[in-house]
Amino acid sequence: MLKIAVCAKQVPDTDIPPSQFKVDEGALRVVPPAGVPPIVNGFDMNAVEAALRLRDAGVECEIVVFSVGTEFAMDVMKKPLAIGADRLVLVDDDASESLDGLGTARVLAAAIEKDGGADLVLAGRQASDWDQSQVPIMLSELMSAPLVTLVRALSVSGNGSSSEVERVAEGGFQRVECPLPAVMTVTNELGEARYANLRGIMAASRKQPETMTLDDLGLGDLANSKALEMTRLFVPESESNVEIVEGEDEADSGRLLALKLREAKLI
Amino acid sequence: MSDGVMIVGEVVDGGLHPTVRQLVNAAGQIGESSEVTLCLAVDGAFDGGCLEGIGVGKVVLLEHPDAGSDGIGGVYSLLTELVCEVVGRLEPTVVLVGKTDAGSVVSARLAARMGAGLASDCIDLALNSHGRVAVTRPVHGGSALAVYEFAGEGLQVVSVRPGAFEVAQSVAGTPDVERIDMSSVSASGAVPVLVETVVEESEGVPLEQADVVVSGGRGLGGPEPFDQLRELCGLLGAALGASRAACDAGWVDHNHQVGLTGKSISPTTYITVGISGASQHMAGCSSARNIVAIDKDREANIFSHARYGVVGDWAKVLPAFTAAVAELE
Ligand SMILES: Cc1cc2nc3c(=O)[nH]c(=O)nc-3n(C[C@H](O)[C@H](O)[C@H](O)COP(=O)(O)OP(=O)(O)OC[C@H]3O[C@@H](n4cnc5c(N)ncnc54)[C@H](O)[C@@H]3O)c2cc1C
Ligand SMILES: Nc1ncnc2c1ncn2[C@@H]1O[C@H](COP(=O)(O)O)[C@@H](O)[C@H]1O
Numbered sequence: 233m234l235k236i237a238v239c240a241k242q243v244p245d246t247d248i249p250p251s252q253f254k255v256d257e258g259a260l261r262v263v264p265p266a267g268v269p270p271i272v273n274g275f276d277m278n279a280v281e282a283a284l285r286l287r288d289a290g291v292e293c294e295i296v297v298f299s300v301g302t303e304f305a306m307d308v309m310k311k312p313l314a315i316g317a318d319r320l321v322l323v324d325d326d327a328s329e330s331l332d333g334l335g336t337a338r339v340l341a342a343a344i345e346k347d348g349g350a351d352l353v354l355a356g357r358q359a360s361d362w363d364q365s366q367v368p369i370m371l372s373e374l375m376s377a378p379l380v381t382l383v384r385a386l387s388v389s390g391n392g393s394s395s396e397v398e399r400v401a402e403g404g405f406q407r408v409e410c411p412l413p414a415v416m417t418v419t420n421e422l423g424e425a426r427y428a429n430l431r432g433i434m435a436a437s438r439k440q441p442e443t444m445t446l447d448d449l450g451l452g453d454l455a456n457s458k459a460l461e462m463t464r465l466f467v468p469e470s471e472s473n474v475e476i477v478e479g480e481d482e483a484d485s486g487r488l489l490a491l492k493l494r495e496a497k498l499i
Numbered sequence: 500m501s502d503g504v505m506i507v508g509e510v511v512d513g514g515l516h517p518t519v520r521q522l523v524n525a526a527g528q529i530g531e532s533s534e535v536t537l538c539l540a541v542d543g544a545f546d547g548g549c550l551e552g553i554g555v556g557k558v559v560l561l562e563h564p565d566a567g568s569d570g571i572g573g574v575y576s577l578l579t580e581l582v583c584e585v586v587g588r589l590e591p592t593v594v595l596v597g598k599t600d601a602g603s604v605v606s607a608r609l610a611a612r613m614g615a616g617l618a619s620d621c622i623d624l625a626l627n628s629h630g631r632v633a634v635t636r637p638v639h640g641g642s643a644l645a646v647y648e649f650a651g652e653g654l655q656v657v658s659v660r661p662g663a664f665e666v667a668q669s670v671a672g673t674p675d676v677e678r679i680d681m682s683s684v685s686a687s688g689a690v691p692v693l694v695e696t697v698v699e700e701s702e703g704v705p706l707e708q709a710d711v712v713v714s715g716g717r718g719l720g721g722p723e724p725f726d727q728l729r730e731l732c733g734l735l736g737a738a739l740g741a742s743r744a745a746c747d748a749g750w751v752d753h754n755h756q757v758g759l760t761g762k763s764i765s766p767t768t769y770i771t772v773g774i775s776g777a778s779q780h781m782a783g784c785s786s787a788r789n790i791v792a793i794d795k796d797r798e799a800n801i802f803s804h805a806r807y808g809v810v811g812d813w814a815k816v817l818p819a820f821t822a823a824v825a826e827l828e
Contacts, residue, residue, distance in 0.1 A: 246640060250778050250800045253642040262639060332616055333607075360779075362638050362645075363759070364619050369607035378691050380574050381604060397691075399574070402600060403754065404699040408573050410691040420743070420760070421753050459616025459653060463633070464646035472803040474792075482811035483819035489791070489809050490823035496807075498768040498789050499711060499735055499824065 234293040234392045234412075236283045237350035239340055239368060240276035240312060242301050243361040245269065253467065260465045262361070272311050275356025277425035279418040280312045282354055282386055284426065287316070291388050294318050296347060300328045300339045306441070313436035314428035320441040321347060327446055327455040335454045337370035342449040344375075351392060353415040357382055365417075372415035380410050384421040388412070504530045505591035506537045506555070507582050509601055510567075514549045515539075518597030518659070523554055523667035525659050526595055528624040529632055532556075532667070536589065537674075540581045540681075542567035547676060552669030561585055563681045572686030573693030575604040580684050583612055586654070588679075593632055598658040606658040615654035618647050622663040632657060640759055640779035662763050662786060701754050703729070704738040712766045712787070714740030714757055715750075716780075718773020718794060718813060722750040728772065731821045734828055740764065742774045758783035772813050776801030793817065 244264045254263045264270070283295045295317040299309060304322055313320055323343050331339065344350050353375070355368035372379035384405065385398040397408045400421055410416075428436075446452050477492055479485040493499045504526050509516035519537070526535045535555040539545075542564055550558055561581045569575065582605050586594060594609065596602040598620045610617035623635035631649040634657060638645045649655045706712060713735065715728050725739070732739050740757040741750070757764055759782040769787035774780060776792070776799055784790065792805040793816050802808050809816050 244639070246777075246779070249798075250642055250776070253639065253778070255643050260645075262643070333619075334611060334614070334616060337611065357760070360640060363636075363640065364617075365603055366607040366610070366617050366619050369604055370611035370617075373608045373611035376688065378574075378576070378689050379604065379608070380691050382600070396694075400753070401696060403701065404697045406573070406696045407694040408691045409694055411689040414689075414691070420747060424747065457651075459614075459650060460618055460647050461650050462645050463648050465638070465643055466645075467643050470803060472805075474802050474805045474808050476797075476802075476808050476810060478809075482809070482815035485809045485811055486793075486816035486819035486821075487823040489793075489807060489816075490820050490827060492807060493768070493791065494827050496789075498791070498807075499827075 234291055234352065234388065235348070235350045236286070236293050236295045237344050237353045238276065238279050238283055238295060238297045238312065238317065239353065239355040240280065240297050240299050241273045241359045242270045242299060242304060242309060243273045243359055245271050246274065246360045255465050255467055257466055260462050270305050270308055272308060273356050273359050275358060275418060275420060277311070278420055278422050279354040279356055280315065280317055281425040282383065282418050282422055284316045286386065286388055289387060291392070296321060296350070298340055298343050299323070300331070300336055300343070302326050302328055309441065310436040310439070311428065313439055314432040315426050316432065320439065322441045322443045323446065323449070324443045325446045330455045330458065332458040332460040333364050333366040334370055335458055337367045337374055338454060339446065339449060339451055340367065340371055341374040342451055343444065346444070346449060349413070351413045352388070352395070353377070355415070355417050357417045357419045368415055368417045375413070375415060378410050378414045379416070380408055380414065381417045382419045383416045384419055386416070503591040504535045504593045504595065505586070505589065506535060507594060507596045507602070507605065508537050508539045509597065509599060510539050510541055510545065513545060516597065516599070517666070518599060518661050520553065520666040521661065521664040522595050522597060522659060524664040525624055527667070529593065529626050536591065538582070538585050540566040540578055550676065551673050552671070553674060554667055554670040555674050558674050558676045559585065559589070560676060560678045561681045562678055563684060569693050573691040575601045576686035576690040579605050579608045580686050581681050583609055584681065584684050585679070586613065591654070593655045593657065596656070596658045598660050602658055606656050610656040613654045615656050616649055617656045617658065618649070619658045620660045621657055622660050624657065631655065637782060640777070641782035642778040662765065699752070699754060702739065703732055704736065706738045706740055706755065706757070706762050706764050709738035709764070709766050711735045711737035711768045711770070712740045712757070712764055713737045713770045713772070714742065714774060715745055715772050716742035716774030717744035717748070719745065719750070724813070725751050727817055727821065731817070731824065734821065734824050742780050771801055772817060774801055775799045776804055793820070
């Protein structure tokens, strides 16, 4: 049986209007609008979907979701379980907030190892909070495993020793053969995660996540030894100077816009 | 000033990737360009002609017969080994890499192997009072900016957003060039193998070079309206762009996507139709000089970035706009 680890991060909802995006400059934190719950990072749901498609294609597999964070919203983090992942492992620790990318990769590597390792690690191409796109790449290095980034399609050969991958590349795509175990990052081109059905949601609600702390992994000091530290967080000023072109009706506005742009030599 | 700044540059088709001369400028923010070392992985065919006028102190060519192809050690495994090897030998304090497809992989693997921090996708660099690098990078899709500083004493790895820095001016003469035979280096252990690269025929004018870009979003409601955008592109000699929402819906191919995880464009005129202006979309067009928006929602964020706008239903605005353009041409 193939063991697939999916790395999934809880992040603030990315679908709020930019005008509602606020930060606390003192605490160096984002302040989500009241009542808006977090989400599972979008690309990480694409990674869950990639794992489920392998199962659909007949690959016998166990799918375990790993997440490092704190203040987990349990109904949010159970989404992968509701669409078919088997288990959820949460490294739940206040200190995880201040880890840098390498620190997070170390924690994920340790958690996956403690859980018995994995034949395939799937992650998102980047986390939409800090947009670092580095954790899984570092993870591949720490695990000494081959890496394929920006995966849009994936299959595993019969005995689970190798995989065929399509990755997004400049101006097209690449076909890559990758031995397993490997680490891969998944992009939205793979396709959206499926919806949960009622049975899936019920099954997920009965499952309990397994939790651990940084101390449990022997990494209690990690947050104190980080290489990179955020020292400022702010929303840049922007001023609007839009000229709204208004004609007698919408068609007339369109026509006037064309004249305006020509006059300004923009077209 | 930080000594030992190394740029890891990319070579494409025997020439320098456009990011290389941007990195020279970025390096100038944290040290004397004349003391910067530029490393390039090259195969035997590289003649160095493209190094003319590049303002760095020294160029190190990492020669490997397979450096020009990614067939052996696909997804940049060989490149990673070459870079890790030279960083081990030259021991720079800062490594600068472009945040390209290759640069993303190489920078993160290098940092992990050296136990170093990586500041990725940076748009500005400076030195703090301890002589360590402080970077500015967009976060949360570009909704905010963050400053990060390197702590401790170890290697500092920085990837720089393509286009964030201007291309450095040429200087007189060519720099010192040292060739290092790296043929004994190989991507060790299990590595991915590149089977083939498929270049997908992209329609129309290439986005990155276009002076005018016309983009459609979810507001268009389906694939058919994109034909109207194509018609307009034809009239304007413009390239066709799209939001991720439109690409994910399958209305238009993903290689038209503009934004944080799509293409970065810098046209004179960027016309958007039915695009709300999410920060992740704006991240790809922040260097467009004039944004022109057609959207039915006056509150849409795109209008706070636009120079000109029409508030209305595209189905009524666009045909009249296109007809007027046709008349003007
Ligand atoms: C990590 C991450 C990376 C991302 N990368 C990108 C990226 O690279 N590029 C990108 O584009 N997005 C990206 N996104 C997605 C982004 O957050 C938005 O979801 C997306 O840009 C929205 O696309 P849209 O503006 O077309 O759709 P919407 O936000 O739904 O906007 C549709 C607009 O159409 C207007 N409209 C509707 N009907 C009409 C009509 N009849 N006439 C006129 N106007 C109409 C509406 O008023 C609205 O303003 C990313 C998201 C994340 C989390
Ligand atoms: N705290 C975390 N917990 C679980 N997975 C993570 C975490 N941080 C990053 N990842 C994974 O790494 C990917 C890239 O994250 P990043 O390098 O932070 O942009 C994400 O899409 C996740 O799959």
